[in-house]
Amino acid sequence: MTDTSTSTRYVVADTVAGQVRGFWRGEPGAGGSAAFLGIPFAKPPVGALRFAAPVPMDPWEGVRDALAFGATAQRGDTGITLIPEPSIPGHATLNVNVFTPAPGETDAALPVLVWIHGGGYISGSPASPWYDGRAFNRDGVVTVTISYRLGFDGFGHIDGAPSNRGVRDWIAALEWVQANIADFGGDPARVTIAGQSAGGGAVLRLLAMPAAQHLFHAVWALSAARADVAPERARSASNRLARLAEVEPTPDGFASVPEETLRSLQEKASHPESGDRLAGVRTLLADGLSWGPMIDGDLVPEPTLAALRSGVGADKPLVLGTTDDEFTMVLDDAANKLRFVPAGLAFAKLGVDRERRRAYLADNRPQRRKGTAALLGRYVTDTVFRSTVVKVADARAAAPTWVYRFSWPSPTRRWALHCLDVPFWFDCLDDPRVAAIAGDEPPRRLAAAVHGAAVAFARGDDPGWPAWSGAPGTTRVFGGEASAPDVVADGYRSVRALL
CATH class of the missing domain: 3.40.50.1820 (Alpha/Beta hydrolase fold, catalytic domain)
Structure with a gap:
């Protein structure tokens, strides 16, 4: 009507x-x-x-x-x-x-x-x-x-x-x-x-x-950010929030606190009580986000990867991927301070054991040549985002799964950073706010490729490249170097040391 x-x-x-x-x-x-x-x-x-x-x-x-x-x-x-x-x-x-x-x-x-x-x-x-x-x-x-x-x-x-x-x-x-x-x-x-x-x-x-x-x-x-918050971690954060708000950790106690007050306190409640920022970074890298889906034994009975390994959702096709440098930019301002810090020492401070850091450094030599800040930023990217791709794809085994990377670097922010792929996926490059992250002339052919894959998949077709589930490691690279192939045999090899 x-x-x-x-x-x-x-x-x-x-x-x-x-x-x-x-x-x-x-x-x-x-x-x-x-x-x-x-x-x-x-x-x-x-x-x-x-x-x-x-x-x-x-x-x-x-x-x-x-x-x-x-x-x-x-x-x-x-x-x-x-x-x-x-x-x-x-x-x-x-x-x-x-x-x-x-x-x-x-x-x-x-x-x-x-x-x-x-x-x-x-x-x-x-x-x-x-x-x-x-x-x-x-x-x-x-x-x-x-x-x-x-x-x-x-x-x-x-x-x-x-x-x-x-x-x-x-x-x-x-x-x-x-x-x-x-x-x-x-x-x-x-x-x-x-x-x-x-x-x-x-x-x-x-x-x-x-x-x-x-x-x-x-x-x-x-760019999936998993939570899978453990019950004891969820209880600890909620109890600390109740202490900060000076209420009992009950429905009535929390309901007595204005929404804006709880919102202002929830970040503090999720951080280590010691106030040690480095400890907070280690916790984030090891345990993920503080607020998010909790393993409750009921609606969410087990962690995501465990459920996928057991076959939950195996009948449903999945496409997943990340940008190449999701969070590398967070250390750009520290590049000068970190340029004289050996990469091995920086990784040791983050609590990365010797065998793992040696393997990771060997697999990421091109990034290492960009400086310690760029390498640490890539490590954060790989730990939080890119390793998830491989873990999920491997957990699904033969279930239909396609994997990609978004590799086109932002002309304004240097990296193929977090969120850069979103306006390409939605094919909304004409929105005036896209220029801040993608420049004044983002490549429309790239948007046509990314968005076109999403449309094909929504219609029920495959997204347009061979499945990881058929040949593990197979990865579509969107926006890579012109001379490089669009599909590579092991597109996430550089994160293998983190698995």
């Missing part, structure tokens, strides 16, 4: 809770797509629902406007970020945004892409202009972006409250997709989940969860 009575073309779609009003961008049927923004998939998580599992919305009468992004769990200005992710005030933070070329066409049965944003499980926003599904819609793929509770509210351990509330939000949003996406032209039997950074870790976590298997059919993980 389209309303053309005003200059804005409105369109109405049905959901199980009631009708929603979206709007067209461009001409219907001529390459345009409709956006439905801020559709609630659960009641606002406030008051008695703050630390509860998500509760489905009550039906509403009439037509509900879905013309602006809904409230985000992220609050305030998070400072300079690599991806523009605005914070939107309000309480109804559990919402989805749907972008579709075929609203109301229940027989269109288009493939569906569901995007989970990153942000270390403590920040991020589904309202980023880079996550707009316009290009996927152009290529016949309905796109959905979802929100979820962040930080302690989403993932903190509380005795007497449901665990993994953020994970339960992901599941509730995917259940909404299953129940409603046909009314937006999508096929609930062809849902690909995708995400970057913490969002990449989220989709791997869902892939490895028995309770989520019926909700999607394929997975693409960009």
